[in-house]
Structures are given as C-alpha cells and as structure tokens.
Amino acid sequence: MIVLVVSNPAAFSGQGSIILLEYIDENAAMKAARRIAQETGRSVTVRNEDMRVIGTIPAASTR
Template sequence: MNKPPLIFLNLSNPDTFSGTGSIIILEYTDEDAAMRAAQKIALETGRSVTIRDERARVIGAVPAPSKH
C-alpha cells in the first residue's frame, strides 16, 4: 500500500528567541487541508507560511497579512 505524500507547513520567525529564530513544521497528507491550515496560521500569527512537498519543493506560500 502506498502512503500519501507528506506535505509540510513551515513557519519561520527570525526575530524570536533573542534573534536566534524559531521554526514550526506541521505534516499533512491532504494538500487542501494544508493550505487551509497555512492560511489560518498566517492570519493568527502575522507571519508568512511556506508549504512544501516531501522533497522540500515549494508547492505554495501564504504571505503574512498586510497591516493597515
């Protein structure tokens, strides 16, 4: 049985932890669910989120929300 390919959400914040940065990575197998989660994370954190396939190729990106 073939496993569905993994999809990773990558949220980076280079300004946290005294400038050393932080990275949050979540794994998904459903691309639509990954995109919905990325959009929600971007809105709630104010950070951009990158969506990558299991070979680390970028398959999508959600920009940080613009500030008004």
C-alpha cells in the same frame, strides 16, 4: 507528506524559529497555512515531501 513551515525571523535575537506540521492533503495544508498566517502574523511555507515549495502565505498584518 506535506510540511508547513511557520517562521518568525524576529524570534531568538534574529536567529528565527520554525514549527513543522505534517499533512497528507495539499488543500488541507494550504487552508491550515492561510489560517496560521492570519492568526499569528507569520509567513507560512508549504512544502512537499521533497521539500519543494507548493505555496507561500505571506505574513498577515496583525494591526
């Protein structure tokens, strides 16, 4: 299992928000993470089942 964590630290008065998506394939998870970061302007962290970071996609500029 691979988990995507989409975070928005500015949401909810600075308390942040997290959305979790589960994937089995690491390449598919990284592709989805890049797309989510690009579309939302949020950073996305990809973690394995032990919650170790596989990769982090920085927040994309939405300007």
